[in-house]
Amino acid sequence: MKISFANVSSVKGFLDEEEATRLYRIAIEASKLAPCLEIGSYCGKSAIFLGTACKENNAVLFSIDHHTGSEEQQPGQEYFDPDLLDQETGKIDTLRLFRKTIADFDLGDSVIPIIGRSEIIGRAWNTPLSLIFIDGSHAYESVLNDYQIWTKHILSGGYLVFHDIFPDPSDGGQAPYLVYQKAVASELYDVQPLFKSLGVLKRKEKMK
Numbered sequence: 001m002k003i004s005f006a007n008v009s010s011v012k013g014f015l016d017e018e019e020a021t022r023l024y025r026i027a028i029e030a031s032k033l034a035p036c037l038e039i040g041s042y043c044g045k046s047a048i049f050l051g052t053a054c055k056e057n058n059a060v061l062f063s064i065d066h067h068t069g070s071e072e073q074q075p076g077q078e079y080f081d082p083d084l085l086d087q088e089t090g091k092i093d094t095l096r097l098f099r100k101t102i103a104d105f106d107l108g109d110s111v112i113p114i115i116g117r118s119e120i121i122g123r124a125w126n127t128p129l130s131l132i133f134i135d136g137s138h139a140y141e142s143v144l145n146d147y148q149i150w151t152k153h154i155l156s157g158g159y160l161v162f163h164d165i166f167p168d169p170s171d172g173g174q175a176p177y178l179v180y181q182k183a184v185a186s187e188l189y190d191v192q193p194l195f196k197s198l199g200v201l202k203r204k205e206k207m208k
């Protein structure tokens, strides 16, 4: 992997190095099959790793975000970052930094931003995908929508990956974990052991 963590460390985000490396490895395998897609771009940290893997296979990563910040990133909330406030509108805008990240890591032809709400975009989507990384809004309804609307597009042998899976409530919010458990219970996936807070599921081959 030709990504320097020294360069990545200045990019805002909530992904640690080991999780990032794991995402890269999954995407290197997956993107040989079809495009990859992530829900929740923020400032592009995960897109560096997923997108670089796609680039190596001449594939693309679609990266969905409305870029107005999640609930907990709004002014006065726990994850508010004043650097992301658009002075003119008084609203959060992560698109400017996302585009900077994509340019800085030379991923302009490999990472395709899609700006909007994932459930709206999902209703119009019709392209098979080799990997879906769910890391958007962590409100239960939002994670559930992302799971229900998007996962039908995952090819056999493709991956469904959740971020922020915390079986112990004292480690973090439970919404992604609750939805992850639904995916596990569907028996449509081979379930890999949790890797830090990454939940990794591989879509089974269709029965012949």
Ligand code: MG
Pocket (backbone or CB within 6 Å): 014, 135, 163, 164
């Ligand atoms: Mg996350």
